[in-house]
Amino acid sequence: MVSHPVHGLPFLPGTSFKDSTVLKFDAYFQEDVPGSTEEHYRIRQVNIYYYLEDDSMSVIEPVVENSGIPQGKLIKRQRLPKNDRGDHYHWKDLNRGINITIYGRTFRIVNCDKFTQVFLESQGIELNPPEKMALDPYTELRKQPLRKYVTPTDFDQLKQFLTFDKQVLRFYAIWDDTDSMFGECRTYIIHYYLMDDTVEILEVHERNDGRDPFPLLMNRQRMPKVLVENAKNFPQCVLEISDQEVLEWYTAKDFIVGKPLTMLGRTFFIYDCDPFTRQYYKEKFGISDLPRIDVSKKEPPPVKQELPPYNGYGLIEDSAQNCLALIPKAPKKDVIKMLMNDNKVLRYLAALESPIPEDKGRRFVLSYFLATDMISIFEPPVRNSGIIGGKYLGRTKVVKPDSSMENPIYYGPSDFFIGAVIEVFGHRFVILDSDDYVLKYMESNPAQFSPEALLSIQNHIRRRDTPALELDSQRTEKDPGTQELEVLIDTIQKQLKDHPCRDSIREAFRIYDTEASGYVDRETFFKICDSLHLPVDDSLIKELVRMCSHGDDKMDYSSFVRAFSH
Known part of the structure; x- marks a missing residue:
């Protein structure tokens, strides 16, 4: 048998050199992982096979158990297009340290096997140096050993539990939030458990305070005092804080009567504690003076309500109701006075005091209504006088000229007597005469009138009736x-x-x-x-x-x- 000229392979008669000869390359490609907080991309390792007998190629990914990713044959055996002009990949296009794109996915060839290296070098192709295979960061992270937590033994927690079991420090505190909008001052009870250094905050509810009766503001837990620099954004409301995120915890020495304490973003002011807490601080810390602090706020003096200047329309009492209530109400009336003085009217004859010559002879009937303290003025018509008589002033209250609008003083029955000057809205009237009922009323109620006013009415009526009495005696x-x-x-x-x-x-x-x-x-x-x-x-x-x-x-x-x- 004759050896094959390449790699010492045996030569078989009737077969070609390229029959059943396969080139193998090691490669990888990068795949994005959207929607994951643990990994942003994934490295997938593949093997690229090139079949010399028909210039076909296939891409196979080694199967990893429990990976959750469909693996195996990614691209089945076929001739792979190289570009848009119809060319296909040839073994001369493959080398180490290059990128090839197959169906829109880029593969990085990092190495090849020994047979492929010998074959390519025998064909005069200069191979690039091999590269290290890229590793998947998430897979490498999973290969690290699990983190072990060791409980420190520098403090005997069992001894603390047995010594301080059922011993609780009780503090009375307030949370004053009146500086903010719609804020208020609320009362709380803070419990500090000596057995495990935990803190509990209870709400103090009053009857009919308008709040839901939640028993706790903060459940029993250890309260951090100083956090590490990089743990300020730690999700405390979701995850439990450990010793690695906290530099210092709250202890019993931090709860002192008369000092503020900030927990959960709220500043509590401790103003009192129970007798057991006082005794504990005296024995433990040597603090014997823990007096109760008075936190009750004195009510501010009532603000004097100032009314706007009187505009002259209507009565002052009616105008003031628009400032005292959103929906104005009629001023309260003296019903007893109205019933006792119903239909009682004091009538006077008055002359208008005016520098105009035409006004000197004008006479007016001035009526004072005792039930409502109102005044009406009527001018009897005089023929051929050139002045239209009739109602000069409707029923209304008249303010004295020397009174203020904040405290108005109205004309009363004691202000009307013979010779008195009544100023009504800038016009001055002089009382000249009165009817007989005025004298009768004044004699029946002498306490309401001054002696001078009563004497002036009596003397005037006596002088008015004197001519008739003298003629009657004759x-x-x-x-x-x-x-x-x-x-x-x-x-x-x-x-x-x-x-x-x-x-x-x-x-x-x-x-x-x-x-x-x-x-x-x-x-x-x-x-x-x-x-x-x-x-x-x-x-x-x-x-x-x-x-x-x-x-x-x-x-x-x-x-x-x-x-x-x-």
């Missing part, structure tokens, strides 16, 4: 009723001597008295008085109307007309 012997009527007529003539209708009043009654009887019915009488604007509301004229009336609903207008004539 004519008492003749006819008491006639004498009284004459005195009343004389007094009215003196009071209304300048009345504009005194010349036409007789003609007005004669028009309605077609029979010239000297009498008219009561309805016609008041109709004529109203058309002539006669002041029938005056007390003297009321008395004259009473004396001129008869029982058969007839009025003797002759005596009435005589009071208005010359």
